Amino acid sequence: MLGEFELIRHYFAAAACARAGGEVVLGIGDDCALLQLPVGEQLAVSTDTLVAGVHFPDPCDPFLLGQRALAVAASDLAGMGATPIGFTLALTLPAGDPLWLAELARGLDSMALDCSLRLIGGDTTRGPLSLTVTVFGRVPSGLALVRSGAQVGDLLCVGGVLGEAAGALPLVLRQAEADADVAEHLLARYWSPQPQLALGEALRGKATAALDISDGLLADCGHIAKASGVALQIERDRLPLSEPLRRFAGDAEALRCALAGGDDYLLAFTLPAAELVSLQAAGWPVQVIGRVLAGEGVQLIDAAGNEVAVSERGYNHFNA
Template sequence: MGEFELIRHYFAAASCAQGGEGVALGIGDDCALLAVPPGEQLAVSTDTLVAGVHFPDPCDPFLLGQRSLAVAVSDLAAMGATPFAFTLALTLPTVTADWLQAYARGLNQMAQACDVALVGGDTTRGPLSMTLTVFGRVPCGQALTRGGAQPGDWLCVGGELGNGAGALPLVLGQRTAEPDIAEPLLAHYWSPRPQIDLGLALRGKAGAAMDISDGLLADCGHIALASGVALHVERDRLPLSKALVAFLGRANAAHAALSGGDDYVLLFTLPSVRLMALQAEGWPIHVIGRVVAGQGVALLDSDGHDITPKIRGYQHFRETP
């Protein structure tokens, strides 16, 4: 099967490739044409996932299809943008019909859940990897960024932490667990749900925001640097799931939450008045610390002592001692 036949058969025919709001021209030409309404800006983000680095190889292609799109769309949620389109550049070592059918089905299912249309991409031969570029729209001046945290703000997250990292021993086949423990952890790893609605609710309210992908402490560092402030994280306020604590124990669960990554929940800062209003509306907001004057990130124990670990999260090119 040739490149263009592959695209037509497995991707162009999918329901997520049939266009939608904001898509003037989708798959089938040299470029897609996207339409952004007056008064709005285009938000764009690109994620690459490489076999053996971002996901185990082999793995279930249906689940991989879901994960590969979800982690990209999460960046749009972090900006308070409404997702509407994406492209896929897929590199394959070989063409296997069953694998492609399952991957495309998982991709399509997540695309429908996130309401995004596949508008183009590329296929090549080589080691298995995929690059997804996602497009969203946001009213001018309302995009959430990492640079708006202010001393006195609360430091918050949009859900439980550590489930993605905690699932890794299960994903890699290193451990097993009872279904009531394994299933929620594996679901979080393979099918994270971008917090699109929460991102929209935070427009005009959050000081700074981003999604957690490389570990809570590492990603707090990005906000602290961009905003010119210090962030104090309180270890005892970390929201940990029952499944994660049952699987790893509380100490290891806390470590997964702090440094493990793969959470894809929102990390943001809020003034007190905004926090109370959003909580009253029922949003899943957990306060985990404060923004203070200074620089950097500190992890505090119950007595307020600094217990910040040296390794704070995942980095692709960290030099080993």
């Protein structure tokens, strides 16, 4: 299947992204790729697999699939505050349709350019459709945004409006319809998430803990709480919900998507109040949604400060 990987390279950014340069000493074509990091920096690595029929509908638009597969993986670099270097692609597919592959490559390429990621290697195999993307980034030693540093008294923040990708699922699966402008907006949030790489870099040395929201806000806040040995309190009425999502899904469902729907690929993070001011002054889209308390777990409260029962957590892929 070398020919098919060659085809992907052919369609990939006029091959410019696959060549050596910067941290990429050796790209595609040998037993391994070679990366060279600047002195004082560490390598950040993350692997994500998307399986047809589980993480995306099959059939689907290969251009959108390429965009989404790379965005999902790149978002983990954002969650570490890492600067993107490159990625490898392990592609398993049932048949070699050149047009399909060309569209997939074009989608990958589009997101790779947005994220400044080079294609540095890969493997193409015959089998049921799935993509495994491994992303590489670099971060100054000691400045990576881990999950374990949240401090009592910190603010809990997110990088944008929540729940839109999860709210788009009925549209993705063609189980519902919406006005063209609403549908277009929500579908874009599902198919073309925008990894918050620049925000991640801006949070270095400022955020005490961070991650990208992929399992849903409640579940992911639970990860920070557990790793940091603290409790996170979320104020329900401060959750940023978008007008298109509320219009399409209604307030209750929009809230459910924001809390428990996955696939946001926005950053959630904790930081001291003093850092918030400078970030907002610099124009970063930082929304405060709660705070860090002593204790454990995640607590949801209403405007009066009363705890709200939470019945649904975690994963909300449409078939998992």
